[in-house]
Amino acid sequence: MSTDATAPLDPQLVDQQLVDQQLVDQQSLERELNDARAATAFVSGLLRGLSDTDLDGNSLLPGWTRRHVVAHLAQNALAVGRLVNWAATGVENPMYPSREVRDQDIDTTALLAPADLRALFHDTAAALDAAWLALPESRWSAQVRAGQGRIVPASATFWMRIRELWVHGVDLNAGAGCDALPEPVLRRILGDVVTSWQASGAGDGLVLSVSTPAPFTLGDATAPDARVVTGSLAALTAWATGRGSSGITSAQGTVDAAPHWL
Numbered sequence: 402m403s404t405d406a407t408a409p410l411d412p413q414l415v416d417q418q419l420v421d422q423q424l425v426d427q428q429s430l431e432r433e434l435n436d437a438r439a440a441t442a443f444v445s446g447l448l449r450g451l452s453d454t455d456l457d458g459n460s461l462l463p464g465w466t467r468r469h470v471v472a473h474l475a476q477n478a479l480a481v482g483r484l485v486n487w488a489a490t491g492v493e494n495p496m497y498p499s500r501e502v503r504d505q506d507i508d509t510t511a512l513l514a515p516a517d518l519r520a521l522f523h524d525t526a527a528a529l530d531a532a533w534l535a536l537p538e539s540r541w542s543a544q545v546r547a548g549q550g551r552i553v554p555a556s557a558t559f560w561m562r563i564r565e566l567w568v569h570g571v572d573l574n575a576g577a578g579c580d581a582l583p584e585p586v587l588r589r590i591l592g593d594v595v596t597s598w599q600a601s602g603a604g605d606g607l608v609l610s611v612s613t614p615a616p617f618t619l620g621d622a623t624a625p626d627a628r629v630v631t632g633s634l635a636a637l638t639a640w641a642t643g644r645g646s647s648g649i650t651s652a653q654g655t656v657d658a659a660p661h662w663l
């Protein structure tokens with residue numbers, strides 16, 4: 402077990418692309434911090450629109466009520482905060498001790514009284530914001546281990562958190578779909594999904610054809626085994642992340658569920 406956060410934990414798992422980016426300049430950090438605050442505000446706004454009894458209702462995630470989603474987002478802020486602490490101290494501090502502990506914590510937290518659950522969401526988000534603000538510039542390139550075992554620089558914790566907030570905001574089933582997400586966020590999420598498919602070999606031949614707001618294509622439409630799936634950026638992001646196939650068409654007629662990405 403390495404206690405030196407500047408040494409790669411396992412060279413095989415280093416996300417070289419992110420490490421190379423060396424996102425440490427002050428402007429980028431401020432932009433990421435603002436993006437995280439906007440994502441937190443998105444979820445806060447949705448929570449304000451939900452009554453305490455609404456929290457007991459179903460989220461879009463199988464087996465999870467809205468309470469579970471809020472509990473997960475609060476636990477996620479703590480978990481990302483542990484990575485920031487890891488970067489700050491150089492002492493390994495994983496997101497979760499194990500998948501079982503993570504799941505158990507979500508179940509327990511979901512049982513909190515509504516006011517406490519809401520407060521926990523806000524308090525944990527604020528604590529993470531403060532931890533980011535306090536991290537010295539020299540530590541943003543310190544390497545930590547992300548959820549799927551990838552080794553990433555501490556600066557990647559911003560996007561890890563931002564993506565969770567936007568995606569699970571939609572999962573709250575509170576009237577905001579993927580079309581409520583900013584275009585750059587959708588593009589980044591869709592890019593993550595495709596990268597993940599490529600890494601696992603899933604989705605071979607799959608071509609994503611984005612029709613609006615700005616047409617672009619992901620994948621090789623001229624490949625002999627190409628299966629072209631078309632939709633708006635929001636609809637394709639929803640489909641690619643396993644959140645429904647509304648607004649999606651395929652040249653093959655039927656639209657299958659997208660391959661798993663996480």
Ligand code: ZN
Nearest residue numbers: 473477565569
């Ligand atoms: Zn999540």
